[in-house]
Amino acid sequence: MEEKLGSISQTLIEGKADELQKQVQEALDGGATPEDVMNQALVAGMDAVGQQWKAGDMFIPEVIRSAKAMSGAMDIIRPKLSESGGAGSGTFVIGTVLRDLHDIGKDLVAMMMEGAGFKVVNLGIDLDAEVFVDAVKEHKPDILGMSALLTTTMPQMGEVINALKEAGIRDQVKVMVGGAPVSEEYAEEIGADSYAPNAATAVDKAKELLQA
Numbered sequence: 376m377e378e379k380l381g382s383i384s385q386t387l388i389e390g391k392a393d394e395l396q397k398q399v400q401e402a403l404d405g406g407a408t409p410e411d412v413m414n415q416a417l418v419a420g421m422d423a424v425g426q427q428w429k430a431g432d433m434f435i436p437e438v439i440r441s442a443k444a445m446s447g448a449m450d451i452i453r454p455k456l457s458e459s460g461g462a463g464s465g466t467f468v469i470g471t472v473l474r475d476l477h478d479i480g481k482d483l484v485a486m487m488m489e490g491a492g493f494k495v496v497n498l499g500i501d502l503d504a505e506v507f508v509d510a511v512k513e514h515k516p517d518i519l520g521m522s523a524l525l526t527t528t529m530p531q532m533g534e535v536i537n538a539l540k541e542a543g544i545r546d547q548v549k550v551m552v553g554g555a556p557v558s559e560e561y562a563e564e565i566g567a568d569s570y571a572p573n574a575a576t577a578v579d580k581a582k583e584l585l586q587a
């Protein structure tokens with residue numbers, strides 16, 4: 376199975392969308408859990424894409440091709456994760472902050488939350504503070520999640536928290552933040568309630584927040 380998961384990572388790095396969907400389906404049919412396929416094959420593959428891009432071994436069109444292939448693979452995994460999840464958790468609203476277009480990690484967090492039984496409202500990307508505030512008013516979530524992948528967009532998460540305060544609803548929702556450049560210290564600095572370094576930890580942290 377390890378070999379199969381490694382081969383899925385490689386197909387993702389090569390951005391072969393149809394082949395990737397086929398391999399993911401075969402792995403699931405062969406008994407791999409959706410969590411293993413996601414964490415050991417897909418997330419690992421995207422990590423490698425990031426490293427190769429950083430090293431100058433991959434260029435933006437190739438990165439986009441991998442990102443699109445990833446999205447197609449996630450379409451297959453998503454319903455499986457929901458099936459294996461428990462029911463009856465809270466409501467989780469999530470989005471990527473203003474001027475930030477990265478959505479793969481955010482969508483993984485959303486999928487894992489769904490898998491854990493949360494009702495998830497995925498707002499999308501490039502969202503200004505008002506959209507988050509309106510979503511909290513409308514959906515009354517237990518937790519508001521924000522994702523930022525750029526050091527230039529991280530401060531926007533603090534802006535959203537300030538906007539929640541200005542709207543008088545900061546105490547009605549717990550705020551969780553994450554994304555590659557975000558840290559525990561940064562989360563504390565901007566007044567978030569929780570930080571998670573990856574999608575699996577995000578689920579654990581969300582459950583802790585519900586009990587707090």
Ligand code: B1M
Nearest residue numbers: 425476477478479480520521522525526553554555573574
């Ligand atoms: Co972008 N990009 N990108 N990019 N991109 C990064 C983030 C970068 C680190 C690459 C690099 O230089 N090494 C760099 C940021 C540098 C910085 O700010 N420090 C960067 C840059 C510079 C840019 C552009 C500015 C490039 C340019 O145009 N010159 C541009 C900005 C566009 C914009 O947003 N305005 C840009 C564009 C793009 C693409 C469009 C090509 C594409 C995005 C496609 C898409 O998302 N649909 C892209 C990609 C794919 C990446 C990398 C390669 C991969 C990101 C990814 O999907 N990782 C990335 C390099 C890298 O991270 N290694 C990079 C896989 C994903 C599973 O991980 O998103 O970290 P991640 O999510 C994790 C955790 O962070 C966490 O859980 C997830 C799952 O475990 N998490 C949370 C995320 N959100 C969370 C929320 C939570 C909790 C946990 O609670 C709510």
